[in-house]
Amino acid sequence: MASSPAAVFARISDKRTPTAGPVLMKTAVVLGGSVAGLLAARVLADHADEVIVVERDDPGTSTRPRPGVPHGAQAHVLLPAGLAQLERFFPGFADEGVAAGGRLAPASHRHTFSDGVLKVPGRADAVMLCGSRPFLEALIRKRTLALPNVRALTARVTGLEFAPDAVSGVRYESDGAKSVLKADFVVDATGRASRLGDWLEKAGWDKPALTRVEIDLNYATAIARRTPNQPGIEVGLATYSPGSVTEGVAAGAFCSIEDERWMVLLSGYVADKPGRTPEDLVRLCKASMPEDFGAIVTAGIDSLATYHLADARRRNFHDLARVPARLVALGDSVASMNPIYAQGMTSAALQASALSEFLRAKPSLDVPAREFFALQKVVVDAPWDVATGADLSLPHVRGPRPSGYAVKNWASKQVVAASVRDSEINRRFESVIFLLEHPSILATPGTLLRSLRVNRRARRG
Ligand SMILES: Cc1cc2nc3c(=O)[nH]c(=O)nc-3n(C[C@H](O)[C@H](O)[C@H](O)COP(=O)(O)OP(=O)(O)OC[C@H]3O[C@@H](n4cnc5c(N)ncnc54)[C@H](O)[C@@H]3O)c2cc1C
Structure with missing residues (x-):
């Protein structure tokens, strides 16, 4: 089998729905029921008798932001490769998203500006699905929990149990009571603040080193109402190189979302915090951004949420000398990039695809999942290198240069x-x-x- 990173990446980007099986385990437990955890559960459902997703929030069918995902109110774009993977694991996903109020953004419905100049068309066949992050997550949750062998458990994970060389269970607390779930395989998808490394270290295993690229990013996202006579496009993105930044806006974006609304985002670095009040955001969209942005906020905005992200971070599981068997990590728990590149959900989907390839090869689960970590490294290197490569060229950003x-x-x-x-x-x-x-x-x-x-x-x- 071809093994260059490009060949592995192409294989993992496969768009054909995998056939179920082989069944390799009785119980798989996923820690965290957000985008990455739900996608991991979808993959594990093909290979386990039962899959339990342990999530501290109880989102039900809500499409509102929730406490466990503090960035849930910020603008999110699902990139074409992410949509392709979702369609692969949940056939009909895009149609279902549109029926629920999401909007498709083909190339003809996207505008990208670089230093204020509208770029020429690029990838003509690439389609995005637009919706708020909770909306997209709810679509994924609905499909995942509809699988007959997947169920959700509302509880806070507090640690892991180990048999001599493998993870054997998950400790959790629910309604003040402490319990343990027996597990044949565990996926950590608890996000960028994951405590998996601490749990491993405490139990005598290696803790993955944390690579940090200090980006010091400020986000402000507003919700605006869709009105007639607005631009006939669904997604707009404007980026500015350091010499072209005016009024602190390093990047801005808008995308249409469910319920006839827009999300409008302005971002800046360090002391630049553009759009932190509704008045400032509307003023900047009209005065300092390409015309489309001004048109989006003509009817004013309904709400505004700000967010600060200190760093892009990555945990290198593929480097670990001592790691227990029957354990992997996935999603932001492994790599969380500068969100302006909109890669996180798509990276999680590709990592889930890597997990699918790993399990379909019938690996021995009694040894560490090194083949998985190697596949995952390839699909994480791609967005990580692109995003941090651009970040490190900004004068204020500190981090290891490759x-x-x-x-x-x-x-x-x-x-x-x-x-x-x-x-x-x-x-x-x-x-x-x-x-x-x-x-x-x-x-x-x-x-x-x-x-x-x-x-x-x-x-x-
Ligand atoms: C400001 C911002 C904007 C972004 N924009 C985009 C974008 O445009 N496009 C894109 O693709 N990505 C974007 N991302 C990234 C994207 O949100 C994530 O990559 C994606 O949600 C996958 O995250 P995850 O599931 O790994 O982790 P998270 O979404 O952080 O979820 C972790 C889950 O684990 C649960 N959890 C944590 N600890 C425990 C515990 N002890 N017990 C039980 N449950 C626990 C949490 O409640 C949560 O549900 C953005 C991120 C930020 C910060």
């Missing part, structure tokens, strides 16, 4: 600049940014030479 960073950063700036004007380069760029293809397609001599030519022509006017 080897050869200066050259890679120069080359990627050429591609980004060319993607504004050249449809072929933008097609390749969007393929990577949307996580449809491996980033190596942007590092070919052909892509770089074409980008250099496009940029030279642009400089000559």
Whole structure:
């Protein structure tokens, strides 16, 4: 089987619904019932007699933000690769989303601006599904919990039980009572604040090292009402390079969501906190952003929520020398990137696909899941390298620079600049940014030479 990262990435991006089985375990337990946990449960349902999702919130069928996901009120975009994976694991997912009030955003319904300039079209076949994050999560929850062998348990996980070399159970508290669930396989999907490393260390195992890229990001997301005569597009994104930032806005985005509304986001770094009051957000959308943004907020805004994110963070499970068998981690618990690239849910979906490939190969569950961690590394490296590569070029950002960073950063700036004007380069760029293809397609001599030519022509006017 081909094993270059690009080949592994292509395999894991498969769009065919996997056939169920083989059944490898009696009880699988998933810690955390958000996007990553629910997708892990969907995959495990093919390979376990029963799957139990332990989540401290009881969201029911609500499509409102909930305490366990404090970023739930912020604008979220589901990238095309994420939608493709959801469609794969839940056939009919997009239609169901639209029937429930979500909106599809094909290429013709998206506008992307770079330093105020509208970019040429890119990946013509790429479609996004728009809705608020709780709405998208509720769609995934409904389909996952409809599976006959998956059930939810409302409880707070407090730790793990270990047999000599493997995880054997999950400790939890519910209504003040402490209990243990026996488990043949455990997936940690408790998000970026996961305590799995502490639990492992306390029990004498290795704790995964935490890599941090300090981005110091400020978000403000408002809800606006849809009115007639607004732009006939569903998604808008505007990014500004450091020299072009005005009034502190490093990026802005809007997307249509359920119930005839828009989500409008402004973001800045460090001391720049644009749009923290409704008046400021509306003013900035009208005065400092591309025209579409002003049109979205014409009817005013209904609510506004702010959020601060100190860092992008990654836990390297693939590096661990001593890790128990029957345990993996998935989603933000492993990697949580700068959200402006909108990769988190899609990364979780691709990691779930990696779990599916791992389990379909009938692995021995009595040894650490190293084949899974290796597959997961490939699908996490892709969004992580793209996002942190761009973050580290910002003057305020601190974090470990990968080897050869200066050259890679120069080359990627050429591609980004060319993607504004050249449809072929933008097609390749969007393929990577949307996580449809491996980033190596942007590092070919052909892509770089074409980008250099496009940029030279642009400089000559
Ligand atoms: C501001 C912001 C904007 C974002 N925008 C986008 C975007 O546009 N597109 C995109 O794809 N992604 C975006 N993301 C990322 C996205 O939200 C996550 O990647 C995605 O939700 C997957 O997260 P997760 O399921 O791994 O973790 P989370 O969503 O954080 O869920 C963790 C779950 O675990 C539960 N939990 C935690 N501890 C325990 C415990 N001890 N016991 C029981 N349950 C527990 C929590 O209640 C929660 O339900 C954004 C993130 C942020 C912060």
